[in-house]
Amino acid sequence: MSSLRETPDVLRYTAFSDDPEGGNPAGIVLDATGLRDEEMLAIAAEVGYSESAFLTAPSGGAAGSGASDAGRAYSVRYFSPKMEVPFCGHATVATAVALGERIGPGDLVFTTRAGIVPVTVTREGGALRATLTSVEPHIEEVSADDLAEALAALDWPAGDLDPALPPRIAFAGARHLVLAAASRERLANLAYDFARLEALMHRLDLVTLELVWRASPEVFHVRAPFPVGGVVEDPATGAAAAAFGAYARELGLVPEATVLTLHQGEDMGRPGVLTVELRADDRRIRVSGTGTRIPA
Incomplete structure (x- = not known):
């Protein structure tokens, strides 16, 4: 894979700040259906952030589509520029905010390699805020x-x-x-x-x-x-x-x-x-x- 122009759209969001110059930036692919592991790793490397998140719909539908949004459930994988990681909190928050902008505040369920991670998106004033609940620590x-x-x-x-x-x-x-x-x-x-x-x-x-x-x-x-x-x-x-x-x-x-x-x-x-x-x-x-x- 030589260029991000050949991949699905990659969004860029920051987490833990409402300032684009603050917090931790993450790449987000809202529909990673059909992407192979090596393609996701290549996208994460080209984006260059510490992690990027790749979403698919557990039901087999396209993540981000109207049908799968009704359930607000997604499978999520996280890649750094060098490796896949089992779970990434800042990319989870960034992804939840991106989804909240598109489908509104509410509860989400992310299935990750580490386990099930519930996420709630709320609106506080003009900003969206995401809260993740970890797996058993x-x-x-x-x-x-x-x-x-x-x-x-x-x-x-x-x-x-x-x-x-x-x-x-x-x-x-x-x-x-x-x-x-x-x-x-x-x-x-x-x-x-x-x-x-x-x-x-x-x-x-x-x-x-x-x-x-x-x-x-x-x-x-x-x-x-x-x-x-x-x-x-x-x-x-x-x-x-x-x-x-x-x-x-x-x-x-x-x-x-x-x-x-x-x-x-x-x-x-x-x-x-x-x-x-x-x-x-x-x-x-x-x-x-x-x-x-x-x-x-």
Whole structure:
């Protein structure tokens, strides 16, 4: 596939911001019927964003058509420029906003490689907002050797970690290594060994690192290196935000029912805001944000 002119239309939306210059951009193909894996990967590579979403209708109808919109259910696959990922939160939010513009606010159901992801689109003032509900999350320990290798790849001294937020691998649709910086300055200074970190992440089946700094009990600043996807850093990462919500709750860092605010992308010049909701009666994590189309 030599050119996007030979592919279905590719929309470009940003997620977790209502400013096209903020948040995390995603490519969206509303009807990927008939596209082969290698074609979707080629489209994602040519678009060049951290991920692109490809929709088909589970019933076999064309995604985005009037018939399948009645059910508001879609199969969704996500590709970075280098690989397919099981789940992508920002592309989910961007896709839901794009659908909301076409078929109106309401409930959607996305069938992903990670599982079923319900999404609700609402209108707040003049903006659309999408809220995804993650699959069942979990966290696990990271070995001392793997932690040491991650810190070496980042060039972070162990003393720069916040001891109140211990390292863990967290999952809410994809696997992320959570590391907490002791200072905002440590988080802002991100210059890592791309190949070394990529190798470790492939070995541990990680999609991103979730690097965090706690600004207040419910407010965090985050960054997400994404070398396995072929990009240095993801500007706003919904899947990692969901995983982090599970991490914070499982370690007792926040109440079982709370709302967290994550600021991401500021150090890249693409600020975005991710809202993470935890509920006492549901272990799944809800991540929400605005989105908007990126002008051609």
